[in-house]
Amino acid sequence: xxxxxxxxxxxxxxxxxxxxxxxxxxxxxxxxxxxxxxxxxxxxxxxxxxxxxxxxxxxxxxxxxxxxxxxxxxxxxxxxxxxxxxxxxxxxxxxxxxxxxxxxxxxxxxxxxxxxxxxxxxxxxxxxxxxxxxxxxxxxxxxxxxxxxxxxxxxxxxxxxxxxxxxxxxxxxxxxxxxxxxxxxxxxxxxxxxxxxxxxxxxxxxxxxxxxxxxxxxxxxxxxxxxxxxxxxxxxxxxxxxxxxxxxxxxxxxxxxxxxxxxxxxxxxxxxxxxxxxxxxxxxxxxxxxxxxxxxxxxxxxxxxxxxxxxxxxxxxxxxxxxxxxxxxxxxxxxxxxxxxxxxxxxxxxxxxxxxxxxxxxxxxxxxxxxxxxxxxxxxxxxxxxxxxxxxxxxxxxxxxxxxxxxxxxxxxxxxxxxxxxxxxxxxxxxxxxxxxxxxxxxxxxxxxxxxxxxxxxxxxxxxxxxxx
Numbered sequence: 318x319x320x321x322x323x324x325x326x327x328x329x330x331x332x333x334x335x336x337x338x339x340x341x342x343x344x345x346x347x348x349x350x351x352x353x354x355x356x357x358x359x360x361x362x363x364x365x366x367x368x369x370x371x372x373x374x375x376x377x378x379x380x381x382x383x384x385x386x387x388x389x390x391x392x393x394x395x396x397x398x399x400x401x402x403x404x405x406x407x408x409x410x411x412x413x414x415x416x417x418x419x420x421x422x423x424x425x426x427x428x429x430x431x432x433x434x435x436x437x438x439x440x441x442x443x444x445x446x447x448x449x450x451x452x453x454x455x456x457x458x459x460x461x462x463x464x465x466x467x468x469x470x471x472x473x474x475x476x477x478x479x480x481x482x483x484x485x486x487x488x489x490x491x492x493x494x495x496x497x498x499x500x501x502x503x504x505x506x507x508x509x510x511x512x513x514x515x516x517x518x519x520x521x522x523x524x525x526x527x528x529x530x531x532x533x534x535x536x537x538x539x540x541x542x543x544x545x546x547x548x549x550x551x552x553x554x555x556x557x558x559x560x561x562x563x564x565x566x567x568x569x570x571x572x573x574x575x576x577x578x579x580x581x582x583x584x585x586x587x588x589x590x591x592x593x594x595x596x597x598x599x600x601x602x603x604x605x606x607x608x609x610x611x612x613x614x615x616x617x618x619x620x621x622x623x624x625x626x627x628x629x630x631x632x633x634x635x636x637x638x639x640x641x642x643x644x645x646x647x648x649x650x651x652x653x654x655x656x657x658x659x660x661x662x663x664x665x666x667x668x669x670x671x672x673x674x675x676x677x678x679x680x681x682x683x684x685x686x687x688x689x690x691x692x693x694x695x696x697x698x699x700x701x702x703x704x705x706x707x708x709x710x711x712x713x714x715x716x717x718x719x720x721x722x723x724x725x726x727x728x729x730x731x732x733x734x735x736x737x738x739x740x741x742x743x744x745x746x747x748x749x750x751x752x753x754x755x756x757x758x759x760x761x762x763x764x765x766x767x768x769x770x771x772x773x774x775x776x777x778x779x780x781x782x783x784x785x786x
Contacts, residue, residue, distance in 0.1 A: 348641055351784050353737050355638030356518065357411025362693035363633060374633065374689060381630025384623055386412055389581060390457045391441070396478055396596035396607040397434035398582035401464060403627060406514040406580070410737040413517040413634050417739050420514055421580070422469060423717045425495055425724075426507040427486040431579045431592075433468065433509075434486075438582075438596050438606040440476035441465030445602030458604040478595035485593075494744075495716020497724050502716065510715035511744040512562055518734055519636035520560070522699040524569050525672035525690065528557040534663060534704045542660045542760045544706025544729065547721045552677040559705040562715070562743045563722040570677050573627035577614060585614035585624045586680040620681025628679075633689065636699055637734030640785040649782030652775055656767035661729045661760070662702040670696050702732035702786060711759030715743055725759060736784040750780045 358364065359378045367375050386404035399420055400406050406420045407413055422433040444459040466473040468483060471490045475483065483489065487507055495508035502508065535544050547564040548555050556567035566572045574587035584591055589612040591597075596606035614623045621629075642650070653659060669675070673690045707726040714725030722728075727743060735741070740748060747753035757765040768776065 349643045349646070349785065351640065351736055353410040356734065356737055357413050358635045358638075359633050360521070360635045360689075360693050374686060377629050377686070378633040381626040381628070381633075382412060384626045385630050389583060391438050392457075392596075392605045392608045393583060393613050395436075395438035395441075395582040396591070397437050397482055397593060399432065399435050399580045401581065403576065403581075407517055409739065413631070414734075415516045415738055415740075416514045418513070419511040419745060421512040422488070423510045423512060423715065424486050424488050424492065424507065425509070425716055425718075426505075427488070429485050432512075433488050434482050434579075434582070434592070435467045435469055436465050437468075437476050437478035437482065439478045439599065439601060440473075442602050442604060445604055458602050478593065481593060481595050495714075495724070496712070497714050497716050498712050502724075508716055510717050512715070513740060513743065513745045515560075515562070516637075516731075516734055516738070517631045518634050519699060519701065519731075520569060520572075520634060521632035521689075521694050522636065522666075522668055522697060523559055523701065523705065524632065524676060525668040525694040525697075526559070526666055526705075527669035527672075527675070530666065530669070531557045531559070531705060534666070535706055538660060538704070541763070542657075542708065544661065544704050544708050545721070545726065547707055549720065554675075556675070559728075562728055563717065563719040563726070564705070564707050564728045565719055565722075568677055569628040569631050570624065570679070573624040573631070577624050577627070583614050583623075584612040586612055586616050586622050587624065588612075616679075616681040620679050620683035622680045625679040625681075632685070632694075636701075637737065637786070639700075642782065642785050645778045646782040646785050648775075649778035649780065652771065652779050653782055656771070657764045658768070658779075659702075660764065661704055661706075661708055662732050663704040663729075664702055665698050665700050666704075668694055668697045668699070700733060700786065702783075703729045705729065705731075708761065709759040710757065710761055713742070713756050713758045713761070732783055733786050735786065750783055751776055 359375060363374045363378060386402060388402045394401055404412050406416045409415050409417055424433055441460050441464060442458040443461040446453060446458055447455040468475060468479045469490060492507055492509045495510050496502055531546050535546050538544060547558045549558045549567050551567050551571045558564040558567045560566040560572050566575060574585050577583045577585050578588040591611060597609060599606045616622045672695055673685065673687060676685050676690060678684050705728060707722050707728055709725045710727045711725060714727060716724045718724050741753040742756060747756060754765055754768045
């Protein structure tokens, strides 16, 4: 933090000078006992502010956090969707984390873009509005547990919306997981890839990294493992993508907007059009399935829509808490570097000196809080253990092409907070770190081989190290 900048922001910002350099109170993270305490907290700067009675940024964080776990009902959500709440996919081990299940399917020959939508409003309800004791208790009907018939089940009798979705995306339950090493893949056979949600912790720091920093990281990597910088156009300018398994998104505003429509079926200011009108003005059990009220999420008087509040929450989520390193962890860190894991899983990245110059405003044109961007997130070193670049991962590639990201290319998964995840890699195929390393291929093969050449004790030390990050 720079005191001059803090003082330049006015009376509220000047008050922040009172706690510059204040150290956080000892927490459960000050131990080498593996635990999950501290995940999902707001930025340390926000927590420090509260100690001095400044709650403006905590209130904004909390507004987004509460909206993030809100469960959407018919007809606002849908008509096709994968979840009814952001928090339903991002909850492990705290709100904003990953999940314990696969929540998305991608199809190789889907030219419509986006994921398969597993659920549909016209195959969700089993009853209409319900009353009890003369009071209406479920005005939008009763949903079949968990949220209706899922299109990925061979036993699901598809509804009209789901039949249309299967045709639109070329999905069939008989499609196998993509294997980019096979002749059938080379000859164009259709296939699928499964994906789990990514943890959102520390995303504000990732968004605040300058594009040139990613270019520099790639340029500094050895040719054998050099990553690919993917660029996308968002909000009128070309930007380096950094979010998503295929590096599809550059900003948190677009990340929120994309997920609101493609995962929950809610139109919003940046994506005002429904994916389908398959349930428009239709009713089932007396419940309207989809209304002509787009965009369903609208910018309010404060210049923010729900998608902006989601972005506020993600931007203010602190990085995963670290644990103290014991002797084994210190040895593991040295081994991690010696075998080349840090070539792609870059330990330290610095945010830009001026993130307010490139982080887009809200949907209502309101600039993002200057204290957040220019005090708490600027010129900060953070430790994601990722370069956020695309790499050719050989057989570990998911088989899906997304813009410049070919079928074998995947973004380097950040390793910070890995102790909080029960499933690893894009499709959750691995449940342990050594197992995940074993699936590395392509540009990750050399590090994989080096890890597997370690003794069992040395491998355990690497794991011990990563569980503290």
